[in-house]
Amino acid sequence: MADRILIVEDDTNAGLLLQNFLTSEGYEVKLAVNIKTGLRSFLADVFSMCILDCSLPDGEGFSLAKEIRLRNDHVPIIFLTARSLLDDKIRGFQSGADDYITKPFETFELLYKIKAILRRSQVQINGTKDACFSIGSYQFDPKNQTLSTGTMIKRITAKENEILKLLCLKKNQITKKDEILIALWGESDYFKGRSLDVFIAKLRKYFASDSSVKIENIHSVGFILTDQP
Template structure:
């Protein structure tokens, strides 16, 4: 399982990030100051660090600089309320891989997390690098590829993300609102009809008979369930 360390001293932000990342299927550890964050980073194996800049004891810049000096190459996304270019430059010079300015949407953060993990080529520890069978379709979520009997199936980015989310919660009922928040983010809310249309398109590509679905099931009044 992919392990992510969050180093953040604002407790509501820390808990919100932790809850959402765990909901996405990641294993999450936390630290509330720079010193503890650096200690955990140097004594444990993580696939990614979300690192706040302004923290007690050690700043995010100091943590990143010290970790790199020790030879730690764990990818780092820096989080900050500051937006000045000089801070971004400093973060990158100290070894950060990416930089996101508060306030940010959950959708943007998750997209950056996935991009960093793909860019870091975490092969052995990344379950998304595997090929999964969903009905007659073989899907590689990391490579954004899908085939049926060797033929490529065209899925849009949103269709991949929706299917990925459902697969992470396979055989569980997924609430429409949770699905909307995870894919579109809390800063932009399409109507529930939007998600219904995407589910219809996915069924047309996955189900033997889209009018009699056996894989992406509707749970009336709640949402959907991927049966695998």
């Protein structure tokens, strides 16, 4: 699957030029023109990266970056802006940015920065794939496909293991239903969706002894795993 990139840029011409360039390089690109539509787009889809302008019609891109970071602590964020003051750069990094690029910029330099940041991001995600996760009073070991609490150890199926791992990687955040379906079955359709619902129901039963653990269904969007008391 192609990496999806969200661009939030109020200059429509500049945004379209960048969108067309990145699309020609194999990326899927969504363009938004302000904070409101940018955040709405981010919450409605799964993105590999966000590219934000600092000056937007309804506020500063720094506040949007903070909102994104509250919901997703690993998606890379690049600021692409005409604001070149050191104070702005510091605010950009403090708000959660991975890079800060000032306009005018070289298109291919931006492209290779995008590739490098996405490569590092993927290495970090892959590095957590076999890590153990704490879920309430449970320990989940995806490498050995086990879920344990106290003296109880339960071996779960391969599909249950993959689903739970995806939920853990986005704990307290929404994991899109389509994202799970494509990761597990390579496609998203009604029948695969019903199968996923069955697996989710089984996972809920495994956590029945700990009321703090919840796998909530966000209607028509996906699921969110939480373990708050």
